[in-house]
Amino acid sequence: MAVTSPIHGSRVALLGTSLVQQNHDAGERHIRSSARGWSTWAEVLTNGQLDIAVFHDPRVHPGWEPSGRAGVTRGFTGLNAGVSGQKTLDIANRIDQVLALDFDLIIVDAGTNDMMVETKETIQATREAIVSRLLDAGKLVILLPILARGTQKWPAGGSERAKAHWINQKSRAFAARRARCHIFDWNSTWVDWDSADGVPHAGFSDDGTHFSVPGGHAVGKALAEYLSGLLAPHIPERWARDDRFDPVDNPLGNIVPGPLPRNANAPAGALSSDCEITASRTISSTGHPTGWQDVSLESGHCVLEILPEDFINPLPAGAWVRASCAVEVDAHDGWRDVSLVLEDCSPDGLTAQALAPFDLGDGDLAPYPNEAWSGMLRTPPIKIKMPSQRLRLALNLRIISSGRPASMRFSTPELRQNEPPALGSRR
Template sequence: MSVSFPRASRIAILGTSLVQQNHFGDARSLATSARGWMSWAEVLSHGRLCCPVHHDASVPPGWEPSNRPGVSRFFTGLNFGVSGQKAIEIERRLPRLLRSDFDLIIVDAGTNDMMIETRQTIADTRARIASALLNAGKTVILLPILARGIGKWPAGGAERAKAHWINRQSVEFAADHPNCHVFDWNSAWIDPENEFGEPYPGYSDDGTHFAVAGAFAVGKLLSTYLERIVPQAPARILAKDDRFDPVNNPAGNLASDFSGLTVTGIGEKSHRLGGRLVHPGTGVWVEAICDAEVPAHEAVWGLSLRLKDVAADGQEAVALAPFRSEDGTFFPFPATGWRGALRTPPLKLRPGEAPPELFLDVILPPGSRSIEVDVSRIEVRPVSSPVRP
């Protein structure tokens, strides 16, 4: 059955590391990443768009990052990205992901095939993936092959030429298939003044993947693009009496103070938000969201919303976790001002009596000027279990 008006709250993303890196987790935490283009689309849509994930340490066969046996992504949900995979490996995962509940899916495939497969093979596999999703009633948005720096694809090399041809095939495929579209992330990524079609300086950390600035640019464009495809969500209005009550309002706000405030960041600081939260009970899933207005600043290394379960084996859920290189170097946030909503992944509370805690973490380089961030409409709420039967 054809889907023509997909839900904004359940957007799936499928592909390689370019998709997986929107989220990252370990045994004690799960975060949306500041290097994630979907993460920024969620923020800059003011929370209207959502690609839900939750913590999961399982290792499904065929879903191991970079094909490393026994290694987990530490999350499940609607981020179907697995690093290092070729298009045929992505195609093999379709039966499992089609058991999930979503209407719209954004598809990246083929970037890891460029040096080993023919252009026709790559285009054919991309078409089969899209066709299978369309036949399942999904709205499909194809992502072109993302351009790389010349350190990865030589200037004038076969990979660059193949990518242009494959991307043209995707445009023609979408034109021939209802409910199939193309979102050209290259239009926000490629420097038009660059002779070889490389990404803008600072947009990538290695010539292939996203740094924070590149993710912000693509996420901002995607947020605007999806306004034409998904419905508007209700405005997020907080009533002062919408508070948690275990009997009559078990989905009420756990925060005791959700009014606006301004936090001033110098260096690296964590600011407590929401007052003293209420503990809704062991085993309850909770998530946090707040609005933030961030002024233009020449150097922001991190600005994250962090929900912490203080139980002995409690976990953390983070929105817009900072991105840093292996040597600890931070990749800066965009220097421009922005407004949006930061929402954490859901967090399952472990046994304990102390209520969870909510923080806004701000990281600035040593010696930089301070920043004032306006934070408002703070919510911490119990949510339905994201675990599907």
């Protein structure tokens, strides 16, 4: 059952380890939310009710270097404050910087990397100190238990597994004593309860520690339901058809000009196939009243270009933009990519991607859920590098053949100017 609180909002910060950082990734020319990310799926499935905004940032921030490698950057900043490899003390040392961010509530993961080097008492004391610091600053906190690992990382019957259970019981007792502190038990969905060792469900992790797409989806789906009592109530958005971009009178209007997207071939060297696309005018279960486009895909890679090929960016250099699209995806075991891509085609432009697929190696992609799902794909915001250059917006779809077509629907593609990020003291 969802918890309730007098504090309501949509901006959620994440604090923790690689289990948090890997919800997003960034490189020199890209920034993505990942389909292996549990918070990514929570954002999608809440239809925009939840906002964990991140922004491309190639700078190196002392204390935020992944795995403690000097001179290495995460590539992004914003409300994902996860750093790979960090122990509880490393996380505690970043609290002041995290508090400089603008958020309504914060989800905390800490302790998983301490299990083999610290006592259970030390780990729990530091976890409580982290949460207490956030509570004392007036924040609403959701504390995560220690996530169970596979036996290839924590041996069956080993001290790490026993310590994790003790810490998780102490964390529940701690949260019960503190106002505005809650527990979201991600193990309840993650763990195979038929396993004598409490390991993750098969396919939920590829290394016994981190999420694959099915694990991220399962935990994200549970988190979306849990947060429904904490976030502002979701009211389906409505967009008037004449809410279009105008540089003078409506600079925040929708830049997408209109009708049915084109079906483009996949890039050279990629699997490709034709998509069958039909237009329809239906009101879906997610409440969007505008026309839905039906897509049927047999196999391979399909790119649906939402902006015309000759589209010219009307915005100046320095403007921030963000794209979104509502989707409804039918159950199929062949889905390997359902993502939204926004590309600034200027020479040094960035590419943003929402729900990017996870590469398992050798070109194989992790499966997406084999169940029907719907939600809002929303890219991270990007800053336009140069004026009068083309912007590209497309849906990427990929499926492996299983003898029957897969189908999905999409609606209300949007591209709008976005407020410049408020990055607190780390900007």
